[in-house]
Amino acid sequence: MQTTLPPVRLEPFKVACSSCNLRELCLPVGIGEAQMERLDAIVATRRSVPRGDALFRSGEAFTSLYAVRTGFFKTCLSSEDGRDQVTGFQMAGELLGLDGIGTDRHTCDAVALEDSQVCVIPYHQLEDLSREISDLQRHFHKIMSREIVRDHGVMLLLGSMRAEERLAAFLLNLTQRLRTRGFSASSLVLRMTREEIGSYLGLKLETVSRAFSKFQDEGILDVKQRQITVLNPEALQALVNGSPC
Amino acid sequence: MQTTLPPVRLEPFKVACSSCNLRELCLPVGIGEAQMERLDAIVATRRSVPRGDALFRSGEAFTSLYAVRTGFFKTCLSSEDGRDQVTGFQMAGELLGLDGIGTDRHTCDAVALEDSQVCVIPYHQLEDLSREISDLQRHFHKIMSREIVRDHGVMLLLGSMRAEERLAAFLLNLTQRLRTRGFSASSLVLRMTREEIGSYLGLKLETVSRAFSKFQDEGILDVKQRQITVLNPEALQALVNGSPC
DNA sequence: CGGTTGGTTGATTCAGCTCAACATGCGTGG
DNA sequence: CCACGCATGTTGAGCTGAATCAACCAACCG
Numbered sequence: 001m002q003t004t005l006p007p008v009r010l011e012p013f014k015v016a017c018s019s020c021n022l023r024e025l026c027l028p029v030g031i032g033e034a035q036m037e038r039l040d041a042i043v044a045t046r047r048s049v050p051r052g053d054a055l056f057r058s059g060e061a062f063t064s065l066y067a068v069r070t071g072f073f074k075t076c077l078s079s080e081d082g083r084d085q086v087t088g089f090q091m092a093g094e095l096l097g098l099d100g101i102g103t104d105r106h107t108c109d110a111v112a113l114e115d116s117q118v119c120v121i122p123y124h125q126l127e128d129l130s131r132e133i134s135d136l137q138r139h140f141h142k143i144m145s146r147e148i149v150r151d152h153g154v155m156l157l158l159g160s161m162r163a164e165e166r167l168a169a170f171l172l173n174l175t176q177r178l179r180t181r182g183f184s185a186s187s188l189v190l191r192m193t194r195e196e197i198g199s200y201l202g203l204k205l206e207t208v209s210r211a212f213s214k215f216q217d218e219g220i221l222d223v224k225q226r227q228i229t230v231l232n233p234e235a236l237q238a239l240v241n242g243s244p245c
Numbered sequence: 246m247q248t249t250l251p252p253v254r255l256e257p258f259k260v261a262c263s264s265c266n267l268r269e270l271c272l273p274v275g276i277g278e279a280q281m282e283r284l285d286a287i288v289a290t291r292r293s294v295p296r297g298d299a300l301f302r303s304g305e306a307f308t309s310l311y312a313v314r315t316g317f318f319k320t321c322l323s324s325e326d327g328r329d330q331v332t333g334f335q336m337a338g339e340l341l342g343l344d345g346i347g348t349d350r351h352t353c354d355a356v357a358l359e360d361s362q363v364c365v366i367p368y369h370q371l372e373d374l375s376r377e378i379s380d381l382q383r384h385f386h387k388i389m390s391r392e393i394v395r396d397h398g399v400m401l402l403l404g405s406m407r408a409e410e411r412l413a414a415f416l417l418n419l420t421q422r423l424r425t426r427g428f429s430a431s432s433l434v435l436r437m438t439r440e441e442i443g444s445y446l447g448l449k450l451e452t453v454s455r456a457f458s459k460f461q462d463e464g465i466l467d468v469k470q471r472q473i474t475v476l477n478p479e480a481l482q483a484l485v486n487g488s489p490c
Numbered sequence: 491c492g493g494t495t496g497g498t499t500g501a502t503t504c505a506g507c508t509c510a511a512c513a514t515g516c517g518t519g520g
Numbered sequence: 521c522c523a524c525g526c527a528t529g530t531t532g533a534g535c536t537g538a539a540t541c542a543a544c545c546a547a548c549c550g
Contacts, residue, residue, distance in 0.1 A: 101387055103387075128379075151400065159447035160447065
């Protein structure tokens with residue numbers, strides 16, 4: 001029964017965390033040289049995920065965390081009834097799969113929005129290693145905690161902001177994260193559709209589209225499909241804080 | 246300058262996790278007898294928090310996690326502008342303060358909604374101990390992961406449910422948690438105001454009140470102020486799944 | 491080139507917000 | 521113990537921001 005191999009492409013060659021250009025953003029932050037080698041030893045494989053494919057799906061057994069090396073993902077919940085919710089977008093250096101630790105099963109889908117590569121981090125090995133390397137333990141805890149804080153921020157957005165404020169907050173968050181990665185803070189290409197943005201922000205796609213148009217009319221953005229230029233970041237910031245109400 | 250002591254009541258006597266009736270809900274789940282004693286050694290103090298007082302506030306230095314022993318808390322974000330968001334309600338056996346790990350500062354307020362007691366868990370000692378006790382490490386990670394999953398559930402609620410569905414989901418979640426603690430699943434006393442429920446659910450207090458009245462009219466609930474009796478839990482469940490749309 | 495997917499825009503509707511009046515319960519202090 | 525005042529909760533009327541429904545357009549792709 002060797003005829004059907006799992007449709008997963010694993011790269012056999014190693015990519016050491018110690019020489020990765022994302023090491024200052026990713027799991028190994030604050031880890032010493034010597035210990036980095038031990039982390040390298042467990043993060044032994046990469047996996048390629050073509051655009052549109054799932055890295056994992058809700059209900060699948062949880063075995064590993066994944067660090068985004070290149071590309072872009074969304075995570076989404078789909079409840080039995082048609083309800084659907086994008087819970088986050090992940091870019092290079094960010095971790096996927098933390099939801100699976102609690103129940104040993106993934107509780108959401110992670111889908112690549114462009115051709116992507118992830119580093120596979122076998123979870124039990126990470127637990128073992130973080131018992132020996134306190135810097136690793138500490139940073140892993142920080143990553144989980146920040147995910148909780150991020151989620152609280154989204155709850156604030158969903159619970160108390162209006163449509164344009166939500167979009168403004170979303171764009172500022174994206175540009176902030178791109179800036180951290182050395183990209184321009186003013187020019188960005190959206191990897192997701194209006195519908196996916198809408199799902200994340202608790203809005204319908206038409207509302208997202210109208211908000212983009214409004215920002216364009218007001219000279220805050222230049223919008224050419226998914227190519228966005230931020231002309232007036234202060235105006236976006238002013239929207240997120242509650243100035244013109 | 247010993248005149249102003251901090252307004253914090255610490256109980257000098259020890260309450261051992263090993264003999265706590267919450268040990269099957271709280272941090273020590275799945276920990277062996279011998280190891281439980283070591284946990285007891287670091288969870289050395291309790292703290293009483295009178296109704297209305299904060300256990301911690303956003304911006305304060307983070308040093309400890311807290312396990313609710315008795316009582317009831319809310320956590321809330323208050324951004325500079327008036328925006329306010331209740332991000333959760335915590336009852337006996339649940340952990341408070343996970344948000345602080347990421348930045349070494351608390352990022353939200355935790356306020357007691359009734360006179361409460363918490364066990365103080367010095368965080369660095371917990372880190373140290375969880376490096377030695379893998380069962381403790383594993384369970385702590387599960388707790389954090391479940392918090393992330395819970396937050397995703399709230400995002401789904403805020404992003405895609407309508408007012409009555411949100412309230413139904415909220416009530417089912419509360420009764421579920423009360424049942425786990427051995428309380429009646431049908432009779433509950435709300436510890437929070439309509440406004441706090443509304444903030445959590447992304448609704449105005451009037452809308453919450455109307456939804457309660459509607460459920461009462463439909464015979465789903467009996468509502469006497471904060472005393473709620475669930476007469477028809479199936480109807481609540483049907484609302485949360487998307488049946489009558 | 492035709493089909494499909496994603497995006498924009500307009501017209502209309504409606505769920506939930508706002509504003510307002512009133513009711514009720516509770517703690518405090520006389 | 522009662523009266524007062526304040527917190528909290530309920531309900532109504534009208535408004536409004538976003539959803540819905542629908543038409544159309546642009547880009548992409550086999």
